Amino acid sequence: MFRAARNTNTAEESLTLKSWRYRRRILEIIKHAGAGHTGGGLSCIDILNVLYNRILRVTPANFRDPRRDRYIQSKGHCVEALYVVLADKGFFPASELSTLCQYRSHFVGHPTRKIPGVEQNTGALGHGLSLATGTALGGKLDRLGNRVFTLLGDGELAEGSNWEAAMSAAHYRLDNLIAIVDRNSLQISGRTRDVCNSEPLAEKFAAFGWSVRTVDGHDLEALSSALSDPAEGGKPTAVLADTVKGRGVSFMEDVAKWHHGVPNDDEYRRALEEIDAAISSLSGTGEA
Amino acid sequence: MSAPAPSMFTPAALERARELGLTLGRPNLEVFAETLLAEAQRDPRLLVVTSDSRGSARLAGFATALPAQLIEVGIAEQNLVGIAAGLAEADRKVFAVSPACFLTARSLEQIKNDVAYSDNPVKLVGISAGVSYGALGSTHHSLHDLAALRAINNIEIVVPADNAETRWAVGAALSTHKPVYLRFGKAPLFDLHAGTNAYEPGKAIQLRAGSEVSFVATGETVTHALLAAAELAAKDGVSCQVWSVPSIRPLDVEAIRAAATCDAVISVEEHMINGGLGEACAAVLLESGCRIRFQRAGIPDEYTVTGSQSDIFRHYGISMEGLAQQARSLLSGDIPRS
Numbered sequence: 216m217f218r219a220a221r222n223t224n225t226a227e228e229s230l231t232l233k234s235w236r237y238r239r240r241i242l243e244i245i246k247h248a249g250a251g252h253t254g255g256g257l258s259c260i261d262i263l264n265v266l267y268n269r270i271l272r273v274t275p276a277n278f279r280d281p282r283r284d285r286y287i288q289s290k291g292h293c294v295e296a297l298y299v300v301l302a303d304k305g306f307f308p309a310s311e312l313s314t315l316c317q318y319r320s321h322f323v324g325h326p327t328r329k330i331p332g333v334e335q336n337t338g339a340l341g342h343g344l345s346l347a348t349g350t351a352l353g354g355k356l357d358r359l360g361n362r363v364f365t366l367l368g369d370g371e372l373a374e375g376s377n378w379e380a381a382m383s384a385a386h387y388r389l390d391n392l393i394a395i396v397d398r399n400s401l402q403i404s405g406r407t408r409d410v411c412n413s414e415p416l417a418e419k420f421a422a423f424g425w426s427v428r429t430v431d432g433h434d435l436e437a438l439s440s441a442l443s444d445p446a447e448g449g450k451p452t453a454v455l456a457d458t459v460k461g462r463g464v465s466f467m468e469d470v471a472k473w474h475h476g477v478p479n480d481d482e483y484r485r486a487l488e489e490i491d492a493a494i495s496s497l498s499g500t501g502e503a
Numbered sequence: 504m505s506a507p508a509p510s511m512f513t514p515a516a517l518e519r520a521r522e523l524g525l526t527l528g529r530p531n532l533e534v535f536a537e538t539l540l541a542e543a544q545r546d547p548r549l550l551v552v553t554s555d556s557r558g559s560a561r562l563a564g565f566a567t568a569l570p571a572q573l574i575e576v577g578i579a580e581q582n583l584v585g586i587a588a589g590l591a592e593a594d595r596k597v598f599a600v601s602p603a604c605f606l607t608a609r610s611l612e613q614i615k616n617d618v619a620y621s622d623n624p625v626k627l628v629g630i631s632a633g634v635s636y637g638a639l640g641s642t643h644h645s646l647h648d649l650a651a652l653r654a655i656n657n658i659e660i661v662v663p664a665d666n667a668e669t670r671w672a673v674g675a676a677l678s679t680h681k682p683v684y685l686r687f688g689k690a691p692l693f694d695l696h697a698g699t700n701a702y703e704p705g706k707a708i709q710l711r712a713g714s715e716v717s718f719v720a721t722g723e724t725v726t727h728a729l730l731a732a733a734e735l736a737a738k739d740g741v742s743c744q745v746w747s748v749p750s751i752r753p754l755d756v757e758a759i760r761a762a763a764t765c766d767a768v769i770s771v772e773e774h775m776i777n778g779g780l781g782e783a784c785a786a787v788l789l790e791s792g793c794r795i796r797f798q799r800a801g802i803p804d805e806y807t808v809t810g811s812q813s814d815i816f817r818h819y820g821i822s823m824e825g826l827a828q829q830a831r832s833l834l835s836g837d838i839p840r841s
Contacts, residue, residue, distance in 0.1 A: 281593065281594055328621060328622070334592075335588075335592070335617070335621050335623075336616060336617075336620045336621040337616070338616070339612055339616050341581075342585055342612075342613065342616055342617055344585075345581065345582045345584075345585020345586050345588075345589065345613070345617070346585050346586075346588055346589040346592070346617055347589060348582075348585070348586050348589060349585060349586035349587060349588060349589020349590040349591075349592070349593070350589035350590070350592055350593050351589070352574065352586065352589070352590060352593075353589065353590045353592070353593020353594070353595055354593060356593075356595075357593070375581075376579075376581040376582060376585065376613075379576070379577075379579035379581055379582035380582050380585065380586070382577065382579070382582075383576050383577070383579070383582055383586060386577075387574075
């Protein structure tokens, strides 16, 4: 767990520190813009951290190479998390994020290909899995040996198009496709199980012909394993990542109103205090 | 299954066609499928994606000849467009083929976001468009598609009028790296461009010169407009221009303005009169300062009468006789101007 600040693994500590710094940056740009999807950004950031720092064969240098891995963020509303990680990976200067949602900025409030590193324009839910299926199928046809990842929300799975794509991906035996579900169990109106219960997801994906892995979506080592272990031959992989919406800020955790809540000045100060305390604790172990 | 398809033309219209030297061609859909197969045999990166629609699209032969170049997604049109966009991103030349009614309504958000907004250069092919499905009814009619897609940025819209325009349209779609919507019906059509090989994408084509009425038509209605022009010349001594407008977007603005050199303009389309070619023409004419008698011929704002495609065409005046009558009324001022 990333809260275990005294992990003996240096690489793990470094990655944990990144997660905290990403969380701080997400809050900074949302506060600056006065808009954003705070809760979901904080729930999926550990997944993005592991993807971009350990899993994906994607860099600014190879971004036009058709053999690169792909990451398509179907739950596009959590764009702040994506922008923060892409900036850290050098796709664009981090300072540009100060223009998020500002007049004439390229940094739209949902993923846009105008931003280097973004694969597809998303934001309407239920699109990413079909796009990823098509791209994974293209990779198979060309024997590229690449992998295609997409990130879905558990609320998003009420969109029926996901299940059309789930059928196709299994039909075409796309074992180069990995769908990660950021299962934070909340959506804008409340508990996913109360709004439109999508569970049991493991059984549903399995019944659609997928290989299913369930993982703690804030456990960086577990995520690393789940996303790097070889696929079951001939099956797409669903990684059900159990997460907490608003993770990392005590008063935001597991509270639906933070779906797109923007902290007021006092909330912002308290949130940064919590995050900075975690960063200080980890930095004290040698990671400045 | 399809409803029976009686002749699109009355005996009198067939006689006019004979006088004009027109010969009957084949359904555009067949020519599309044949052209696509030939292109795919030359280019292994060309893929067709279908939604249980290969037979309807006359692509069963394609599936047999090039099985590795046909991706079937089943009855799932949203997924059809999303997968096609993903394949296009993976640098394939992708034709996503499905009945126009489903492709452009059920999958509209995928067209808007995954194709047009993301700029994935999918060629969307709406088959059996307009009222091609006839008596199968309004669930199967696509009378909204031009309006819907005209309101979405970054997609070309092409509606061929005959077999030659179909071949040109497929070739042009392959040569552009942009999203394209191709719209095909399945009625056998007269060849309108015999002996002509040159086509400039985006341009309208003048089929007949005249000075009093301009018919500005698209798709399977063009033949009827041409016959109406001949009918008016023979019976009324009225001189008519006829334009075929295969490209709804980009629209050939200069051609529309040229059509307005006549006393009256009639737009003709197999589409609801809201939001289609007619309103596009009206906007061009108004913004060009034209004050001219103008009429939109097409399907009015209602669910259509039951019948075959030809029944529906005749019912709403998309026929030689109906269009000639609308021209007479427009010239005589019978049609209210306010």
